[in-house]
Amino acid sequence: MLATGWSAALMDQLYVTFGLIVLLLAVRYILDETKGIFFLGLIAVGGIFSVLSKETGIIFPASLLLLAALFPGQLVSRWRRLLLVFSSWSAPIILYLLFRISAIESSFAGGAADPYAASVLNFGRNIFIYWIYPFHPYITEAINWVIQATWSVVLSFFIHTLLVLILWLCYGFRYAAVYVSSYFLFLTPVLFLHKQGSHYMYASGLPLSIALALLVVNKSKLIKLFSLLGAIFLIWHAFVFQKFIYETGRCMTRMSTSLEAGFASAGYPRDIFFTSDHDAPTHILLGLIHGRNQVGKYSNITFHSPSSSKQSGADSFILNLNSQCLLSVANLSLDFGPQFTTVGVNPNKQPDGSMGLWIKVKSTQGLSNAQVYFDGEPAVGTSVGDKIITAAIDSTYFTRPGKYGVSLKVPTREEIYHIGIFEVRVSE
Secondary structure (H helix, E strand, C coil): CCCCCCCCHHHHHHHHHHHHHHHHHHHHHHHCCCCCHHHHHHHHHHHHHHHHHCHHHHHCHHHHHHHHHHCHHHHHHHHHHHHHHHHHHHHHHHHHHHHCHHHHHHHHCCCCCCCCCECHHHHHHHHHHHHHHHHCCCCCCHHHHHHCCHHHHHHHHHHHHHHHHHHHHHHCHHHHHHHHHHHHHCCHHHCCECCCCHHHHCCCHHHHHHHHHHHHCCCCHHHHHHHHHHHHHHHHHHHHHHHHHHHHHHHHHHHHHHHHHHHHHCCCCCEEEEEECCCCCHHHHHHHHCCCCCECCECCCEEECCCCCCCCCCCCCEEEECCCCCEEECCCEEEEECCEEECCCCCCECCCCCEEEEEEECCCCCCCCCEEEECCEECCEEEECCCEEEEEECHHHHHCCEEEEEEEEEHHHCEEEEEEEEEEECCC
16 A cells, blocks of 8 residues: 555565565575575575665565564574575675665765755654654655644554554564564665655555554454554555645646747747746646756756746746646746727727737747737737737727736647736826
């Protein structure tokens, strides 16, 4: 139930799959005296595949020791084969860590602004967050725990702790200790990180699922009920999280589409500045542009987030994010006219009696089907030229004083660009 739909979790699935295969091979080697060096070779290769899928796989050999602690009669009694298979599994991983030692040192030297900076100071907080996560159905991204009601966080902590106590009462301290150890075992490498992620818990779902399964088969009806309620919590959490993933993914799709459209309409600029409305999902925008330098097939693009230290200039290309996850060009229009008139006067009368309105833009690329809207209604007609858009406005608007919004709408992209205000003044 802790598996996620993020593409990032694909790596978790791979490293866990390889790790489980190696674990099964290792147990078979320990129990079967006929298995020899070929099996040890498979275990070493499989362990490296797990680590190359995701570096969290470095911790997987320790699962063999936890399994031995759970079944000492079957595994510890064959300690020579246990030690040999553990060494075969661990040795290539140790060599890999030595190869990566400079990168590991750099992660611990990272500044506070780096979400992937490692520090032992993050341990306590992360242990708490990952402990409450599975039994709090409204925590989607792990960091969202801070916005939940205090009582709900305490309740989720209590439920998970109660699960451990029931395991202790039903199966003894060893089972409870192995559960807690195995739950955090696969989280150990990421407990150092400043950034939390729900997909890190993919492997921790294994011991959690096994613990609930052990309680389901218990003879006590009360314990069975508790385990079923725990499973319902996890299923509920899964549905809430999948809904969150879908909505976030749809939002990202709308952002990506409108980003490419705005980028093309501006003539493929090399620098893109972003602003956002107060109710816009800015955090999703930051996730979309973080570490990215490409739009479509065009690379070496520099993105400047809303909090960027570099300020945009008058000629900068600026995209603004709204609450509907759409990016629109904030400074598309350079000028428009006429901008005012008096009651009864058509300031740019056309042969058909309408008023001619013009809008100068930086580029009309991507705006071939754009429509001018006046006071929220489509203009009588819109024509798109080279860096200029013209429209015919109904002259009935000039019979009374008022202010009317001028906007440009691109129907195929559901984008609306607010151009300015046209004012009809009282005649003197």
